[in-house]
Amino acid sequence: MSSVAEETGVAGDWTTLDGSQQRVAVEVLRHGPLPRAELARRLGLSPGSLTRLTRPLVDSGLLVEGTSDVHTRTGRPSLPLDVRPSSRRFVGVKITGDALFAVVTDLRAAVLVEHEVPLPGRGPDAVVDAVTDAVARMRGEHGEPAGLGIGIGGRVSERRDVTKAQFLGWQQTVPLAAWLHSATDLPTVVENDVRALTVAEHWFGAGRGLQSLVVVTIGVGVGCGIVVHDRLVEGAHGAGGSVGHRPLPGWAMCAQGHRGCAEAVLTSGAITTAVGQALGRSVTYDEVLELAVAGQPAARRAVADAGRALGLLVADIAGLVDPDLVILTGEGVGAVDIARAELDAALEEGRDPAGPPIRVDVQPFPFTEWARGAAAVAIQAHVLGPAAPA
Structure with a gap:
């Protein structure tokens, strides 16, 4: 039959x-x-x-x-x-301050197609138009998707509304899921980009089969995704995993006026500022890493300090969550290779000596992997319902 x-x-x-x-x-x-x-x-x-x-x-x-x-x-x-x-196709889009990274995946979030376009503007209308155009292109070339997922740096409420997106300059609530659903006629979910990446790793990546997982990202900002008892932690107001202002050793001040917080110490901007002041000229993050490898004292010190601070931050989070695995990633994770000794020493210093060692996996994910995370959130919504993070 x-x-x-x-x-x-x-x-x-x-x-x-x-x-x-x-x-x-x-x-x-x-x-x-x-x-x-x-x-x-x-x-x-x-x-x-x-x-x-x-x-x-x-x-x-x-x-x-x-x-x-x-x-x-x-x-x-x-x-x-x-x-x-x-049997299913999904579109995932990672939105940065300058570009859209879009992918088409299958039902298990395997990336089938990648697409990158500059962001024509940072206002909500420009973002909606750019995403709509990207979806139309992928739809025409690869068939009708079952859902659309959006990953965005900022605070997201109930996988629908962006209540703050500082890299885009959004300070008021934007009903992004509703607007994109209207524009594309696709079931649409929106999630904080770090939590979306965490979903992909939990369901289909290195965290597959684990009951607890932490993903820490460093780059322009500092982010964290947390899975406890096999469920993603979103928080009562969409702020679950906000670790950017956790106190760490250091005297630099972040944009919010916090001295020695994670963003003041670990972001690529904080590191380039410290090295630029020491050298008396502007430097890029990649240049800082090159100088550190070459042994330039100011660059080596800044990267070593960041490695130590990151180790203490991870130990702090691990002490609260007790995860099976911690994944370190983000566009700034290149510093970890240079300062791995400092990171490992800080992990040992900061962890509970009676507890198990903290298992850390370093993954230099490209932005297409973050877009895959957005697709994974769309897959979750398709199989569980849009308001059921897991």
Whole structure:
């Protein structure tokens, strides 16, 4: 008997699943392919209950049976269940102060296409127009997407409204999801860019299968994404993971008037300012790193101080969260390679000596990976509903 998917060429509809079916399908999406016995164990289901739940999912094409060499105790082969990643397309867009980085992904957030365009202006209208144009181009070339995800540096409420985006100069609430939904006719979710990147790593990257995860980013700003008990921490007002003004050793002052906070010590601007003052001329961040590698004293000292400060910040966060893994990334993460000894020493100094070592993974993600994070948020919204971070 042919399935609905075989007859129509379209996999089943995630939006019609009841709670139990959704649990099954999401578990397979995140961790599959999975043999039925393993899936039943993960979800605490009897074989009969699992069969009852999965049969309509297989018949509709939402789940598919693969091939396997795994055999049951009776000797019969156990076919693992999986999703069809190619059954859906999603668009993810990372918005910076100067450009849009857009990707098309499949259902497991594998990047199929990348696209970068300059941002013509920083006002909300210009951003909406630029995103709409990028979506239209990708739609025309790669088919109809199932959803649109936006990652933006700033404070985002309920994955809909941007309440502050300092790099774009937005100080008042912008209903960005609603405006883009109206402009593109696509289900649209908006998330803080660091939390979006954390979603992608939690569901489909280095954090896959982990119950707790921290992602710390350094660059123009300092950001943090946190997963606890397998759920993303968003906070009551969309400010979960705001660590930019955590106190650290140092005398420099940030733009908000805080002396010695993370943004005053760790941002690329803070580091270039310190080195530029010592040298009596302007320097770029890449030049600072080159000078530090060459042993120039002011550059080496600034990068070493940043490495130590970052280690103390990570130890502070890890002491609160107790994560399985900490990922360090961002456009400023190149300093970590130079100051890894200082970072590791500060981690040891700052962590609970009775606790386990802090596991740290350094990932120099390009902006397309951040756009993939936005697509991952759209995937979450598609399979769980728009207001259900996980």
